[in-house]
Amino acid sequence: MRPKLHLLEVAGRAFELGRQHGQAFAPQIAELAAERLELSCSPVWTGRQLTLEQVLALGQACLAEHERYAPELVEELRGMSQATGVGLTELLILNGFTDFIDTIYKADGGAQPVGPAHPAADDCTAFIVSPDATADGQGFYGQTWDMHATATPFVILLRGKPDAGLSFLTLTIMGCVGMIGMNEAGLAVGINNLLGGDGQIGVTWPFVVRKMLAQDNIEAALACLTGAKLAGAHNFLLVDGHGQGYNVEAMSTRLHLEEVNRGSYVHTNHCLSPANAAVERERQPQSRASSESRLSEAQRWLGRGRITLDDLFALTRSHEAVNGICVHPEAPFFVESCSAAIMRPATRELWAVWGHPCQNEYEQYIV
Numbered sequence: 001m002r003p004k005l006h007l008l009e010v011a012g013r014a015f016e017l018g019r020q021h022g023q024a025f026a027p028q029i030a031e032l033a034a035e036r037l038e039l040s041c042s043p044v045w046t047g048r049q050l051t052l053e054q055v056l057a058l059g060q061a062c063l064a065e066h067e068r069y070a071p072e073l074v075e076e077l078r079g080m081s082q083a084t085g086v087g088l089t090e091l092l093i094l095n096g097f098t099d100f101i102d103t104i105y106k107a108d109g110g111a112q113p114v115g116p117a118h119p120a121a122d123d124c125t126a127f128i129v130s131p132d133a134t135a136d137g138q139g140f141y142g143q144t145w146d147m148h149a150t151a152t153p154f155v156i157l158l159r160g161k162p163d164a165g166l167s168f169l170t171l172t173i174m175g176c177v178g179m180i181g182m183n184e185a186g187l188a189v190g191i192n193n194l195l196g197g198d199g200q201i202g203v204t205w206p207f208v209v210r211k212m213l214a215q216d217n218i219e220a221a222l223a224c225l226t227g228a229k230l231a232g233a234h235n236f237l238l239v240d241g242h243g244q245g246y247n248v249e250a251m252s253t254r255l256h257l258e259e260v261n262r263g264s265y266v267h268t269n270h271c272l273s274p275a276n277a278a279v280e281r282e283r284q285p286q287s288r289a290s291s292e293s294r295l296s297e298a299q300r301w302l303g304r305g306r307i308t309l310d311d312l313f314a315l316t317r318s319h320e321a322v323n324g325i326c327v328h329p330e331a332p333f334f335v336e337s338c339s340a341a342i343m344r345p346a347t348r349e350l351w352a353v354w355g356h357p358c359q360n361e362y363e364q365y366i367v
Contacts, residue, residue, distance in 0.1 A: 005339070005354040005363055008089040011161040018076035021158070021175070027028075029084045029175035033094040039101075040093055041220045046104040047281070050337030058103055059089040061201045062231055066092065069228060070211050073177055079173065088241055095176045096204020098193045099232030102252065105281060109111045123147075123287065123335055124192045125294045125325050126235070127302060127315075128265045131243040131346075141188040141239045142312050142342035143180060144357065145171065149329040151241050152338040155354055157365065168213045169350050169367050170342045178210040185216040185367045186241030186345040195281035196233025198253045205234045212236075220243050225250060226257070233280070234266050241345040249276045264302035268295040284333075293322035309342065316340045317358040317365070327360045 010020040022029060039045045040055045048060075067074050077091050088095075093100055126143035134140065143154075154173040158181075163168045169182030182188040189212045191205060208228055212221040218240040225236055230252045237260075239245040245260035249271055256273035258265070269291040271277040283291070301315050316337075318325045329336040341352045342362070351362040 006156045007159060007365075008156050009159045011163075013163050014072045014075040015079035017160055017162065017241055018081075019083045020079075022080035025156075025174040028083045028154060029080070029091075029094070030086050032173065032175055033086045033090045035150075036094050036097045037090055040097070040104060044163070044274060046101045048104050048107055050104060050107060053063055054107070055093075055104065058090055058107060058201065059093050059100070062096070062100065062103065062204065063092050064119065065202050065229060065231070066207055070207050073207050073210055076177060080317070084175075086175075086211055091175060092204070095206045096231060099199070099204040099230070099234065102196040102199030102232030102281070103201060104199070105197065110334065112199045121301075123269050123290060123327060124133030125298055125316075126192050126237050126267050127192050127298055128239055128245045128260045129245065129302060129307050129312070130239055130245065130260060130262050130264065132262055133264050133302070133305055133307055135308045137213045138305070138344055138346045139239060139243045139245070139314055140309070140315065140342060140344055141190055141237060141245075141260055142340070143190045143192075143237075144325060144327070144337045144340040145180060146314050146327045146337050149334045149336045149338070152336065152355055155339045157352055159365075163216050166216060167367060169365055170210070170213065171339055171352050172206075177206050178213065179206060180341050181209065181213055182343045182345060182350055182367055183213045184348065186348055187213065187215060187218060187221055188239045188343040189221065190237045190341075192235040192269055194233035194235055194249065194251065194269065194271060194276075195283060196251050196279060197277040197281040198251055200229070200252045202231035202252060205260040206232045208236070212238065218246070221250070222246055237265075237267065239343075239345055241348075248342055249273050251276050251279055253279060264299075264307070266298040268292070269300075290321070290323045294325050297321035297325060309344070312342050313357070313362055314353075316342070319358070326356055328356065
């Protein structure tokens with residue numbers, strides 16, 4: 001039984017949000033930044049053999065894109081950098097690691113890669129449940145967040161109250177501006193990692209998530225995604241308090257958008273759009289099998305209709321799929337469900353759990 005989820009509350013201007021975050025977890029952020037910089041130099045993760053200098057140069061080029069896209073969030077990183085002593089480029093790589101490895105993968109422009117991607121580059125199961133598919137007529141968004149087991153100790157829930165802007169809750173890791181969350185306007189945003197073979201110098205997904213959470217309506221949030229020059233591939237899911245939703249498979253060079261306002265929708269870690277699959281990076285066979293099995297199991301579960309909150313808790317705890325929707329670490333890759341979250345945008349309620357959902361209890365929060 002792991003400890004309860006650590007809640008960090010930050011408030012103020014952008015720089016101050018980052019400074020408070022960094023001050024709270026300076027040693028952990030420095031540790032995680034060093035680890036992810038090292039992994040960015042590993043062909044096991046990136047498919048390329050790049051030097052530290054080459055990796056940092058790519059990170060600096062991406063930093064310039066972030067400055068153009070969301071200067072206020074880069075200012076937040078500056079506050080974090082001051083508090084931790086970790087450089088801006090290193091913090092950017094910590095934040096966007098699973099997009100940044102897509103950028104590195106493409107860095108040699110078409111040279112033969114080393115091999116399939118590491119399965120621990122995120123293996124989440126995410127779902128939208130529209131109001132008509134629930135027992136009480138109020139929709140949900142939810143997901144597990146799966147990563148290498150070493151990431152679990154760094155998971156936190158961040159409550160932000162910017163001086164100018166909307167308050168938000170985001171399930172994230174120490175040093176990362178946000179991963180999965182909801183704002184006071186009832187806009188919920190989540191993700192699945194995809195493995196893109198078309199990465200580029202661009203903006204990484206946590207900055208897209210936070211910029212979306214700064215919007216007060218779903219169309220404005222969607223525009224933050226469709227208008228971004230993306231560094232790597234992620235699937236984004238967004239839902240508002242009125243039951244409107246979108247699923248967007250977003251590769252660096254193309255995207256596929258689906259409106260979701262009836263029934264349930266599930267996405268895991270492989271492209272469902274044939275056009276996107278054409279630029280998808282190769283997965284390990286067991287990783288592909290897990291993604292397909294989790295998709296099928298979650299669709300079967302949600303297809304029952306009249307879904308309740310307890311049903312969604314149970315879904316995230318399920319072990320019926322290959323490796324389970326609640327994933328436990330196994331050699332040689334040691335992927336696990338590091339956390340999970342369920343949100344009800346109409347009521348601004350968020351339930352989150354630290355570690356395996358099957359072993360720990362969800363805690364309730366209000367934005």
